[in-house]
Amino acid sequence: MRSASRLVLSVSMLLAAANAQAAAERRWDDGGDLDKIVWNRPFARAQELARASGRVMLIKPILGGGNVPRRGGVPCGGKNDCEGSW
Amino acid sequence: MVAEVLRSGAYSDEVVANLVQRRFIALMYDVAPPSKNFGDGSAYDPAAIAAVGEMDELRSGRGGGGSEDPNGRVRADSYPTALFLAPDGERLGDGLWGIMPPERLLSGLRDVIAKWPQYFEPTPEERAVLARADAQPDDAAAQLAAARLSWELAEFEAVVSLTERGLGKASPPMRAELRYSKARALVCLGRDDEARTSLLAIDEAAADLALAVQVALARLELRAGKPDAAVARLRPLCTFTTPLQHSGAVLYTTGLALWRQGAHDEAKVLWRQHRRELPFDRLARRSAASLGLDEAEAFRNQELFETKGWW
Numbered sequence: 001m002r003s004a005s006r007l008v009l010s011v012s013m014l015l016a017a018a019n020a021q022a023a024a025e026r027r028w029d030d031g032g033d034l035d036k037i038v039w040n041r042p043f044a045r046a047q048e049l050a051r052a053s054g055r056v057m058l059i060k061p062i063l064g065g066g067n068v069p070r071r072g073g074v075p076c077g078g079k080n081d082c083e084g085s086w
Numbered sequence: 087m088v089a090e091v092l093r094s095g096a097y098s099d100e101v102v103a104n105l106v107q108r109r110f111i112a113l114m115y116d117v118a119p120p121s122k123n124f125g126d127g128s129a130y131d132p133a134a135i136a137a138v139g140e141m142d143e144l145r146s147g148r149g150g151g152g153s154e155d156p157n158g159r160v161r162a163d164s165y166p167t168a169l170f171l172a173p174d175g176e177r178l179g180d181g182l183w184g185i186m187p188p189e190r191l192l193s194g195l196r197d198v199i200a201k202w203p204q205y206f207e208p209t210p211e212e213r214a215v216l217a218r219a220d221a222q223p224d225d226a227a228a229q230l231a232a233a234r235l236s237w238e239l240a241e242f243e244a245v246v247s248l249t250e251r252g253l254g255k256a257s258p259p260m261r262a263e264l265r266y267s268k269a270r271a272l273v274c275l276g277r278d279d280e281a282r283t284s285l286l287a288i289d290e291a292a293a294d295l296a297l298a299v300q301v302a303l304a305r306l307e308l309r310a311g312k313p314d315a316a317v318a319r320l321r322p323l324c325t326f327t328t329p330l331q332h333s334g335a336v337l338y339t340t341g342l343a344l345w346r347q348g349a350h351d352e353a354k355v356l357w358r359q360h361r362r363e364l365p366f367d368r369l370a371r372r373s374a375a376s377l378g379l380d381e382a383e384a385f386r387n388q389e390l391f392e393t394k395g396w397w
Contacts, residue, residue: 035368037103039114043134046113050173056198056205057171058110059138060097062089063152064118068128074365076374078383079125082365085383086089086114086129 062086088152088162089114090384091185094375096167098368099188101274101397104238105195109206117141137175144169148183158378158386160185167191170198178202185388187395192240219248226256226264233267245271262291262299269302273309273397282306297323297332304339308346309393316343324356334360334367341373345390 039060040046050057066086073082096102106112115134120127138144148164155161162185169181179201182194199206208216212235218225219232229252236244249268256264265284272281285303288295300323304316320340326333337360344353357373364370375387389396 035100035103035107037097037106037112039112041114041129042131043113043115043137046111047137047171047173047175050111050171053111054173054205054207055109055111056173056178056202058106058112058195059134059169059171060089060092060112060114061134061138061141061166061169062114062116062129063141063165064116064123064127065089065125066114066116066123066127066129067125074361074374075371076361076365076382076384080383084128085125086093086116 088160088165088185088385090375091160091162091386091388092167094371094384095388096186096188096191098372099191099396100368101240102188102191102195103368105192105240108238109199110195137171138169139177141166144181145183152385154379154385157391158388159391160385160388168194172202172205187388187392188397189395196240219251223251224255226252226254226260228252230256230260230263230267233264237267237271240274242271242274246275258290259292262288262295266291266295266299266302273302273306278306278309294331297330297336301332301335301339304343305397308339308343309397311393313343313346316340317347324359329364334364334369334373337364338369338373338376341376342389345376 040049046057046059049055067079067081067084069082069084070080071082073080075081075083078085097106113134114129115131116123116125116127116129117135118124118127119130123130135141144166145164152160152162152165163183165184167182167184167186168191170178172178178198182191186194215228215231215235219228222228229248233245233248233252236242236248246268249264249271252264253261265288269281269284272278272284282303285299285306288299291299300319304319307313307316307319317340320336320343323333323336324340337356341353341356341360344350344356354377357376360367360373361370361377372387372389374382375384376382376390378386
């Protein structure tokens with residue numbers, strides 16, 4: 001019986017075989033992973049979306065320490081953060 | 087920096103992110119104007135403050151400012167995790183406070199959904215997906231689509247039920263998807279042994295899914311207190327020329343397993359690789375936060391110390 005323990009042996013081969021089309025479809029290359037939460041700003045925009053959709057606003061206040069996104073930075077927290085740190 | 091603990095922790099969790107994206111409009115804002123801000127105050131938003139209320143009043147009676155213990159554990163009981171406003175601006179409940187793992191945040195979100203169900207109705211598209219699965223019980227694709235939707239809504243029992251219904255008539259590739267979805271839901275239900283059985287039954291999977299299966303098995307090994315097994319499983323997968331969807335999860339999870347083994351320097355190498363090579367991956371922020379304050383300008387990833395409430 002084949003099992004996941006054997007499957008791991010073939011994963012490296014599968015990785016090598018991943019074709020260019022799959023790479024082109026990687027959704028995290030441009031604009032991030034769709035599984036990430038979209039943090040809307042400012043409040044007026046978020047409320048507009050909430051009213052249009054009838055949904056509740058989930059609000060994360062930060063108590064000081066936010067920084068504007070830094071072009072060319074990495075999304076890692078801190079001041080050099082291309083998504084804005086908080 | 088305190089908020090970053092949640093942003094890289096519970097808010098970067100797949101289950102939490104899916105439910106928030108499906109059912110809420112997420113908003114962040116800074117309460118401190120630029121003149122009184124450790125950062126640049128770029129997210130300062132007086133309109134949000136007017137709508138939500140003054141933070142001093144909201145946090146009244148809650149002890150514990152933001153602090154980090156020597157071992158990296160962050161305490162911040164008076165820091166808001168999430169506050170909730172109805173579309174008309176009415177505040178819903180007291181919100182959620184403090185640093186918490188994904189499972190507790192999910193529980194808080196479910197409480198809000200249960201208490202104010204009028205704001206959480208399914209969309210017409212969601213109803214159609216679920217109706218199709220009901221009307222065509224022998225259609226494995228319909229069951230898988232409904233299972234994926236239920237996963238995104240964190241309805242784990244429904245995922246298990248739908249995937250079991252789909253398995254009977256599914257083609258081999260679809261059977262693999264169904265078994266994987268079932269396993270993820272079982273983990274979230276705390277049924278780890280059943281989850282492992284479901285994952286081990288997958289014998290034919292595309293490259294992306296094959297990698298996801300290995301990550302899921304490794305996470306089960308971590309949950310069972312077996313970091314050595316997780317490292318042995320994932321370490322060979324950390325070298326790649328073309329990253330796949332779950333390559334970031336491989337790097338983060340291998341680092342986590344190494345950290346739990348005590349191999350902290352080796353763990354950091356992988357987290358740096360993750361941050362450098364896949365910076366937009368969902369878990370890249372968690373890898374960065376695992377590197378610590380000096381390197382990532384953020385308090386430490388709490389999953390390094392906590393084993394409960396993460397899946």
